[in-house]
Amino acid sequence: MIHPHPSSRSFNQVCIDSSALHENFSKMQQRVGRDIRIMAMVKADAYGHGMVQTAVRFAEAGCDCFGVAEIEEGVELRRTGIQGQIFVLLGFQPSQEQLFFDYDLTPVIFDYQAMDLLSQAAVRNGKEMDFHLKVDCGMGRLGFRPSEVHEFFARLEDFPKLSLVGIMSHFPMADDTESTQTMAMFQHYKKVCMQSSQQTPVICHIANSGAALYFPKTCCDMVRLGISLYGYYPDGAEGTQLAREKKLVPAMSFTTQVVQIKTVPTSTGISYGHTFVTEKETKLAVLPVGYADGFLRSLSNRAQVLIKGQRARIIGRICMNLCMADISEISGVETGDPVVILGSQGAETITADEIAEWMGTISYEVLCLFGNNNDRNYT
Known part of the structure; x- marks a missing residue:
C-alpha cells in the first residue's frame, strides 16, 4: 500500500x-x-x-x-x-x-x-x-x-x-x-x-x-x-555555452511516484492504440501522471524519467492521468518510489530544455505546463 x-x-x-x-x-x-x-x-x-x-x-x-x-x-x-x-x-x-x-x-x-x-x-x-x-x-x-x-x-x-x-x-x-x-x-x-x-x-x-x-x-x-x-x-x-558564465540554476522540479509494477510477456501492446509492443518480457512501472498534468501526449514513446537515479523510457501512449515506464534494466524498484520527471536524481538530470526537444517546443512551455497543472511547494 x-x-x-x-x-x-x-x-x-x-x-x-x-x-x-x-x-x-x-x-x-x-x-x-x-x-x-x-x-x-x-x-x-x-x-x-x-x-x-x-x-x-x-x-x-x-x-x-x-x-x-x-x-x-x-x-x-x-x-x-x-x-x-x-x-x-x-x-x-x-x-x-x-x-x-x-x-x-x-x-x-x-x-x-x-x-x-x-x-x-x-x-x-x-x-x-x-x-x-x-x-x-x-x-x-x-x-x-x-x-x-x-x-x-x-x-x-x-x-x-x-x-x-x-x-x-x-x-x-x-x-x-x-x-x-x-x-x-x-x-x-x-x-x-x-x-x-x-x-x-x-x-x-x-x-x-x-x-x-x-x-x-x-x-x-x-x-x-x-x-x-x-x-x-x-x-x-x-545558450548556456554562449553566455560563458556560471550556470543559472533551474528553479523547478517535477516528481511523481510509482503506483504499480508489473511484468508483461513478449508481444504485449502498451496503452491506447498499442503504439508500443514489447519485443521481450518487460517490467513496467505505472506512473500517475499524464497529459492532464502537463505531461503531454506528444511525449509518448519519446520521454524519459528518472527512477533509482537511472533513466527509464516512457513506452506507449501517455494517457490523461497515467503513463508507463520501462524499468526492465533498473533493479530494486518498488511501489511508492519517487520518480523525477523534471530535475535531478543521483547523477542524472532531466532539464526543461531536454523535455522541450522531445516535445518539439521550448522550455517556457514545459515550465508553464508543469507548474500550472500541479500542486506546487516551495523550499
Missing part, C-alpha cells in the same frame, strides 16, 4: 527552489550591471512558478519592478502586499481603467483608445498617470509602428493628465546570435527614443533575457527578464 506524505495533496508535486530564484536574480543583476533596473516577468503565473510566491522571492533579492500580462494579475500582486512598480503589458478592457489608480499600476500603451480611457480616468481622479509606450520595431505584435510615432507625439497633448515616462519594444530573435536583425532592430528603436528625448527624457527598455545575455549593448535603462530568472537560457543548452 502507498502511504503518501500527510502534507501531499497529489502523487505529482512541483517543487520550486526559492534559493535558485534568488541566485538567478543576483547573477543576472551582476550580468547587466547594478545601474540597470530589472523588471522581473511574473506573468503567466511566473512561467508556472507561482506569481505571488515568486515575486516575493525576487523582491527579497532586491527586485523592485514586476511585469504582468493582465491587470487582474497586477491587482492580485498588490492585494498580497507586493511593493515596487508593476507594469501591465497587455492593456486592459473598458471599465478597468480605474484599477490603475486604485492599485498604483503602470500601463503600457499601444493604441489611442486606451489612452483616451486612461486620460478620462485621470481627469476624474485628478491625478497624473505615468505610462510607457509600446513600439513595434519588428515583432509584428503589439505597439505603434516606428512610422506612426511622430503622429503619436503630435497627438500626446490631446490626452490630458497622461505623462509619457518610458518607451519599450521587444526583440523577436534575441536568442539567435547568428542573426543581424536584433542589432538592426535596436537601431530603429534608438531612433524612436531619440525622437522622444527631444520632448522629454524617458526610460528605455527593449532587452529580454536573450538580449541581456547575448546582446548586452541593448540593455538601456532597464531589462525585462523572464526565462533567465527561472534558471534557463534562451536557445537552451547552446
